[in-house]
Amino acid sequence: MRFHITFRSRNQKTGPMPVVTSSRDTCPRHCPLRDEGCYARHGPLGWHWTALDEGRTGHDLDTLLAHLKTLPPRTLWRYGQAGDLPGDGGRIDVEALDKIVHAQEGRNGYAYTHYLASPRNWSLERWLRTSTARENAKAIAKANAAGFTVNLSAESLAHADALAALEVAPVVAVVPEPGRESSETPEGRRVVPCPHYSSGRLRCDSCGLCARRGRDAIVALPASASLLNVVSVFALGGPALLRCRICSGDKASPRISAPRISPANRF
Numbered sequence: 001m002r003f004h005i006t007f008r009s010r011n012q013k014t015g016p017m018p019v020v021t022s023s024r025d026t027c028p029r030h031c032p033l034r035d036e037g038c039y040a041r042h043g044p045l046g047w048h049w050t051a052l053d054e055g056r057t058g059h060d061l062d063t064l065l066a067h068l069k070t071l072p073p074r075t076l077w078r079y080g081q082a083g084d085l086p087g088d089g090g091r092i093d094v095e096a097l098d099k100i101v102h103a104q105e106g107r108n109g110y111a112y113t114h115y116l117a118s119p120r121n122w123s124l125e126r127w128l129r130t131s132t133a134r135e136n137a138k139a140i141a142k143a144n145a146a147g148f149t150v151n152l153s154a155e156s157l158a159h160a161d162a163l164a165a166l167e168v169a170p171v172v173a174v175v176p177e178p179g180r181e182s183s184e185t186p187e188g189r190r191v192v193p194c195p196h197y198s199s200g201r202l203r204c205d206s207c208g209l210c211a212r213r214g215r216d217a218i219v220a221l222p223a224s225a226s227l228l229n230v231v232s233v234f235a236l237g238g239p240a241l242l243r244c245r246i247c248s249g250d251k252a253s254p255r256i257s258a259p260r261i262s263p264a265n266r267f
């Protein structure tokens with residue numbers, strides 16, 4: 001596993017906040033987007049991801065932890081703009097996740113995970129009867145309880161209902177057209193379209209909805225959102241993402257602002 005932190009992202013959707021990328025070997029084997037449909041495989045983010053996999057950029061877990069500890073208190077930051085939680089593709093590396101949770105204490109980190117995705121042709125119920133899935137769910141719940149928001153990623157609103165019913169973590173769902181679809185899931189849970197796409201103004205650094213652990217609403221993200229991210233990164237000079245000030249020899253403390261959730265933007 002390798003990691004890379006960009007202290008000030010150029011991504012138009014996130015805004016200039018810290019983002020972390022983890023190598024492809026963290027991706028769950030059962031992720032439905034693993035072979036096709038994963039936004040992170042293409043464009044500048046894909047190049048960055050490959051460079052990380054090949055060791056041309058990035059660093060180990062201990063260095064990531066040191067970087068996280070330099071973030072100012074209450075900094076909103078995103079883990080996993082590509083890649084997933086630390087793990088071997090089947091089981092979450094609980095010890096590594098604990099270290100990340102501990103290192104970011106006092107900050108406001110959030111992530112999305114497919115580690116509860118069930119194998120093809122398996123129901124979620126059947127998957128959750130396995131010890132691996134149960135351990136993964138436990139690790140995700142523990143991270144959320146300790147202040148690091150891990151969202152469960154769903155592929156539809158019905159899937160979001162199934163994941164939300166586990167009461168393990170907040171849930172996001174990819175849908176074709178957030179805002180034009182139902183404002184409720186099939187089981188009646190509230191659906192909030194990602195305001196970056198519905199309002200066209202808010203960015204993650206001023207929204208922070210995905211970092212809210214206690215929310216009951218399902219955040220709906222457009223299926224094309226990830227692709228738009230890549231396009232945005234490309235337009236803003238994606239290769240610059242390969243630079244990391246500390247790892248590239250600049251030992252000065254990174255000068256970053258500390259994006260926080262504005263009370264006016266709470267949902």
Ligand code: SF4
Nearest residue numbers: 194204207208209210
């Ligand atoms: S809901 Fe907010 S935090 Fe989540 S992806 Fe959209 S803009 Fe970012």
